[in-house]
Amino acid sequence: MKTVIFWLALLVVTLWGALALRVQFAQIWPLITLAAAVALVVWARLGPGYGWWGLGLLALGLLGWFFSLTPRQDRDWAADVEHIVRGRIEGDLVHLENIRAFRWRDADHAAEAWTSRTIDLRQITGADMITSVWDNPDIAHLLVSFRFAEGDPLTFSVEIRREKGEKFSVxxxxxxxxxxxxxxxxxxxxxxxxxxxxxxxVRLYPLQLRPDQLAEVFLQYVALGNQLNEAPRWYNTALSNCTTVVWQLSKVLSRDLPLSPSLLLSGRLPEYLDGFGVLAGEGSLSDKRAAALISERARAWPESGSFSAWIRQDGKLGKQEVTEGL
Structure with missing residues (x-):
C-alpha cells in the first residue's frame, strides 16, 4: 500500500510541477531539470531506499519556488489594464482616478482614454449585475454597474492584469x-x-438594494482598487476571480452568504442571487434572464445619444430605484 501511495504522490508532484514550470517559463530547461530531479527520486526509491526523503525534498523545492513568486506593479501592461482605479473619499464624495473610457474600433484596438470623476454617494439610485458569456453558458464574466441621479453609470470589473501580448489562460x-x-x-x-x-x-440584471447597501458595495470596490494599487495580488482561476471577489463584496448584503458552486460556475450566479431576493423584476428566473438580455440591443445602437440609456430603453431594465433590499 505504501508503495502505491509513493508512486501516486510522485506522479501528482511531477504533474503539478511540470504545469507550474510550463506556465512560468517559455524555455525547456526547467522541465529538463524537473525530469532529472524526478529520475533521482526514482533512483533513491529503487536503489538506496530513500525515496520518501527524495520526494519530500522535490515537493519542498517546487513549493518553495512557487510561493516565492510575488505579484508586481511594474510590468509592461496591456493598454486596457494599464491602470487600476483608485479613489479618495471626502464625506459623501468619492474622487476617482483611472476610469477607462476607451472607444473600441474592434475587439483588440481602441481610441484610448483614462478619465477622472467625482461621485456623490447620495446620488446612487441603483446597481445592475452584468454577465457576459463568450462560450460555455455556465461560465460568465461578471461586472457591477452603478446608476446615478445625474451622470452616466459607472461599471466595475475584476479582471486579469495581462502583460502586452499575453492572452487569458485558465x-x-x-x-x-x-x-x-x-x-x-x-x-x-x-x-x-x-x-x-x-x-x-451580455445580460443586465437590476438589483434590489437599500441606499446603505449601494453605498457600502460601491465603497468596497473603491477600497479594493486602492488596495491593489498599494499591494498587487495574484489572480486565481478558482479562488480570486471576478465571481469570488463579487461574492466577497456582496457579503454586505448578508454577512452569512453561503459558499456555492455558482462561485466556480459563474454563469449560475443570477440563480444564486435570485434565491436571496436580490434580482429585481417580475416572474420566474427564466423571465428575468430573458428580460436581461441586451446583446442585440447593444449591437443595434446607432452610435449617437447615450449608450446606457439605449440598452435600457424598453423600460424594463435599470428603472428600479432604491428599494428595501435584504
Whole structure:
C-alpha cells in the first residue's frame, strides 16, 4: 500500500510541477531539470531506499519556488489594464482616478482614454449585475454597474492584469501567471466592447438594494482598487476571480452568504442571487434572464445619444430605484 501511495504522490508532484514550470517559463530547461530531479527520486526509491526523503525534498523545492513568486506593479501592461482605479473619499464624495473610457474600433484596438470623476454617494439610485458569456453558458464574466441621479453609470470589473501580448489562460490563472486588476469604466467602453466587437452574450440584471447597501458595495470596490494599487495580488482561476471577489463584496448584503458552486460556475450566479431576493423584476428566473438580455440591443445602437440609456430603453431594465433590499 505504501508503495502505491509513493508512486501516486510522485506522479501528482511531477504533474503539478511540470504545469507550474510550463506556465512560468517559455524555455525547456526547467522541465529538463524537473525530469532529472524526478529520475533521482526514482533512483533513491529503487536503489538506496530513500525515496520518501527524495520526494519530500522535490515537493519542498517546487513549493518553495512557487510561493516565492510575488505579484508586481511594474510590468509592461496591456493598454486596457494599464491602470487600476483608485479613489479618495471626502464625506459623501468619492474622487476617482483611472476610469477607462476607451472607444473600441474592434475587439483588440481602441481610441484610448483614462478619465477622472467625482461621485456623490447620495446620488446612487441603483446597481445592475452584468454577465457576459463568450462560450460555455455556465461560465460568465461578471461586472457591477452603478446608476446615478445625474451622470452616466459607472461599471466595475475584476479582471486579469495581462502583460502586452499575453492572452487569458485558465491554466495560467492557477499558476500565478496574472495579477488581479480592478477596472472602472463607462458602459460605452466595457459593456459595448463585450457585446459588439467581442460578440459575447451580455445580460443586465437590476438589483434590489437599500441606499446603505449601494453605498457600502460601491465603497468596497473603491477600497479594493486602492488596495491593489498599494499591494498587487495574484489572480486565481478558482479562488480570486471576478465571481469570488463579487461574492466577497456582496457579503454586505448578508454577512452569512453561503459558499456555492455558482462561485466556480459563474454563469449560475443570477440563480444564486435570485434565491436571496436580490434580482429585481417580475416572474420566474427564466423571465428575468430573458428580460436581461441586451446583446442585440447593444449591437443595434446607432452610435449617437447615450449608450446606457439605449440598452435600457424598453423600460424594463435599470428603472428600479432604491428599494428595501435584504
Amino acid at each position: 491554466l495560467g490563472g492557477f499558476f500565478r501567471q496574472f495579477e488581479l486588476a480592478l477596472i472602472a469604466a463607462d458602459e460605452r467602453d466595457i459593456v459595448q466592447w463585450r457585446a459588439v466587437p467581442r460578440g459575447e452574450e
